[in-house]
Amino acid sequence: MANSNSALVTKLLLIVVGMFGFGFALVPLYDVFCDITGINGKTNETAAVYYDGQVDESRTVTVEFITRTHTGMPWEFRAQTKKVKVHPGEMNMVEFYVRNPANKSMVAQAIPSVTPGQAALYLNKTECFCFNSQPLAAGGESLMPMRFYVDPQLPEDIHFFTVQYTLFDVTGNGTDDKPLNNPFLTSFSDN
Amino acid sequence: MSKATEIISPAHGEAHAHDDHHEHHIPKGLMRWVLTTNHKDIGTLYLWFAFIMFLVGGAMAMVIRAELFQPGLQIVEPNFFNQMTTVHGLIMVFGAVMPAFTGLANWLVPMMIGAPDMALPRMNNWSFWILPFAFTILLASLFVEGGGPAFGWTFYAPLSTTYSGDSTALFVFSVHIMGISSIMGAINVIVTIFNMRAPGMTWMKMPLFVWTWLITAFLLIAVMPVLAGAVTMVLTDKFFGTSFFDAAGGGDPVMFQHIFWFFGHPEVYIMILPAFGIISQIIPTFSRKRLFGYASMVYATTSIALLSFIVWAHHMFTTGMPVAAEMFFMFATMLISVPTGVKVFNWVATMWRGSMTFEVPMLFALAFIVLFTIGGLSGLMLAITPVDFQYHDTYFVVAHFHYVLVTGAVFSIMAAVYYWIPKWTGRMFDITLAKWHFWCSLISVNVLFFPMHFVGLAGMPRRIPDYALQFADFNKWISLGGFAFGLSQLIFLAVMIKACRKQGEPVSDQVWEGAEGLEWEIPSPAPYHTFETPPVVK
Numbered sequence: 001m002a003n004s005n006s007a008l009v010t011k012l013l014l015i016v017v018g019m020f021g022f023g024f025a026l027v028p029l030y031d032v033f034c035d036i037t038g039i040n041g042k043t044n045e046t047a048a049v050y051y052d053g054q055v056d057e058s059r060t061v062t063v064e065f066i067t068r069t070h071t072g073m074p075w076e077f078r079a080q081t082k083k084v085k086v087h088p089g090e091m092n093m094v095e096f097y098v099r100n101p102a103n104k105s106m107v108a109q110a111i112p113s114v115t116p117g118q119a120a121l122y123l124n125k126t127e128c129f130c131f132n133s134q135p136l137a138a139g140g141e142s143l144m145p146m147r148f149y150v151d152p153q154l155p156e157d158i159h160f161f162t163v164q165y166t167l168f169d170v171t172g173n174g175t176d177d178k179p180l181n182n183p184f185l186t187s188f189s190d191n
Numbered sequence: 192m193s194k195a196t197e198i199i200s201p202a203h204g205e206a207h208a209h210d211d212h213h214e215h216h217i218p219k220g221l222m223r224w225v226l227t228t229n230h231k232d233i234g235t236l237y238l239w240f241a242f243i244m245f246l247v248g249g250a251m252a253m254v255i256r257a258e259l260f261q262p263g264l265q266i267v268e269p270n271f272f273n274q275m276t277t278v279h280g281l282i283m284v285f286g287a288v289m290p291a292f293t294g295l296a297n298w299l300v301p302m303m304i305g306a307p308d309m310a311l312p313r314m315n316n317w318s319f320w321i322l323p324f325a326f327t328i329l330l331a332s333l334f335v336e337g338g339g340p341a342f343g344w345t346f347y348a349p350l351s352t353t354y355s356g357d358s359t360a361l362f363v364f365s366v367h368i369m370g371i372s373s374i375m376g377a378i379n380v381i382v383t384i385f386n387m388r389a390p391g392m393t394w395m396k397m398p399l400f401v402w403t404w405l406i407t408a409f410l411l412i413a414v415m416p417v418l419a420g421a422v423t424m425v426l427t428d429k430f431f432g433t434s435f436f437d438a439a440g441g442g443d444p445v446m447f448q449h450i451f452w453f454f455g456h457p458e459v460y461i462m463i464l465p466a467f468g469i470i471s472q473i474i475p476t477f478s479r480k481r482l483f484g485y486a487s488m489v490y491a492t493t494s495i496a497l498l499s500f501i502v503w504a505h506h507m508f509t510t511g512m513p514v515a516a517e518m519f520f521m522f523a524t525m526l527i528s529v530p531t532g533v534k535v536f537n538w539v540a541t542m543w544r545g546s547m548t549f550e551v552p553m554l555f556a557l558a559f560i561v562l563f564t565i566g567g568l569s570g571l572m573l574a575i576t577p578v579d580f581q582y583h584d585t586y587f588v589v590a591h592f593h594y595v596l597v598t599g600a601v602f603s604i605m606a607a608v609y610y611w612i613p614k615w616t617g618r619m620f621d622i623t624l625a626k627w628h629f630w631c632s633l634i635s636v637n638v639l640f641f642p643m644h645f646v647g648l649a650g651m652p653r654r655i656p657d658y659a660l661q662f663a664d665f666n667k668w669i670s671l672g673g674f675a676f677g678l679s680q681l682i683f684l685a686v687m688i689k690a691c692r693k694q695g696e697p698v699s700d701q702v703w704e705g706a707e708g709l710e711w712e713i714p715s716p717a718p719y720h721t722f723e724t725p726p727v728v729k
Contacts, residue, residue: 023420
């Protein structure tokens, strides 16, 4: 009896430990799942190749751009174009204005998010300020370009989607010169 | 019980002599309770602890209802109001309902399967005695600078990671301890049921209370560790600079909700499956018929437990999921109403053409069936994705989960206590007072929770200390119902104190005329040690 008890308790404890680990495993699983499906609105983090297929003139999709700065980030940040009507497959360019009002040079990183999330997979950026962190001297200002096209495979029921950029302060993160592909890891090494 | 009827107990005289011998060795005083490894003592400790927590959490609900009695802010600060809603939820879930079920399991599982005690009695002692510390820490956090947790019992990030006070650490540690206690209790139940059943007590002869608790215990060991992981992530996000839920560091606050509800939905079934077991014991007794569809009850319970793992995102319809995911979670949720419906119909079929009588446990069980079904139906409404956008975070949700948890889980616990306490004390409780308790509770609980459906549909948000004038009349009624329900529980307290002081008529071994099962074969009151020689179940 005692032996069969301890064997069963051991098995049950293994389930407990396994499920505790599973809770943490959900974090990378969540990222992988969202990468594949794009459902949390995260877009491509490196430049997409130019599209050379047919432009779908029969469809018009409205893309809206909104901007915000993260808590404690003093920069001024706005989209020069608030809304643009595009045909899937057609190349477009929009610009964003930034100004650093602080009295020290700072580095910023913009993180995009698309709503509805499914549209994220079909927004292809060939050039984006969000691929790299952006340094700006004290009082400096700049116009940052973003070139993109909407994949003609975009689901039929999506006629409108919103791209939101949030600007984060990454000054001193040591990422000034390289693309910030995984901010999660950077913040770990930082602390 | 299906066919487990003929029970050969050890010869009564011999058993008595044996028990009497042990009765002399019951330790006296406080240390008896601190050091005890006896499943009946620990069951009693759990039940009294749960009752005290029920009164503490209830007092917090009284503060909430007093503030909401009329619009405007009059009694408490909004921050304190938020602490009350948060700690009320935590205490009722982890301090009242879950320990009460564990207490019932301790008392009943060994007696129902013919075991002398729980399989791991020392661990049993630990799993109870760490609980008072957990709740002392949680309650103490209300008095530290900045106040206690105010982010809701669901502790969504970033409310708990960015906008919370330093007491969050106390909250996290107390949840860790509660989790460890629940996991130890669950392991004990599983090992007891697997290894200590009396000869002949096959799986499909086990009483349904044992079955539902076995499945609940598996749910507990599967999801309590996930909760522990979630609070640990909140702790490191808040104090150690990680970014699990912080978008600025590459994390995702929506992921918190996924992890939390992966725990949270099985958790709500942890709080209702043992209730299904209790009702399945009581209804046959007072209908004087065997339970209708025993096997289907077992399979329905298992299906509910399995389905509970694939419906969590129905708490998150408004987070912007793809339509396909919303459809999946909507239909998976609705699917749960099938096994639940099987149960309700089985109970009704058990009563059909039965020789029914309406003793106090039966009154609570009948109220459970009707009112839990109302809560189940409002749950179906909430499962419909498009309308959930309107109901989300309104008082409709509050009405729904209080119908399933108060008139569901809590009523079932009261039914269980009234049903089995004569066996525990050997005396009948004060039936007149108990009936007063039932009728006062039944009327007031509906005055309390039913109008919440209306204000919720009209758009009154939850967790807000103030509200629009249009909701004033209903809220006055809700608060009055709340105060009446709170006071009604003092009648319950009086009945319980009288019962524990062994006032009342002695009862027979069977106690209730239609009661069947091993626990009704042993003497009343149940001796300190039972089934030291296992009974043979045919």
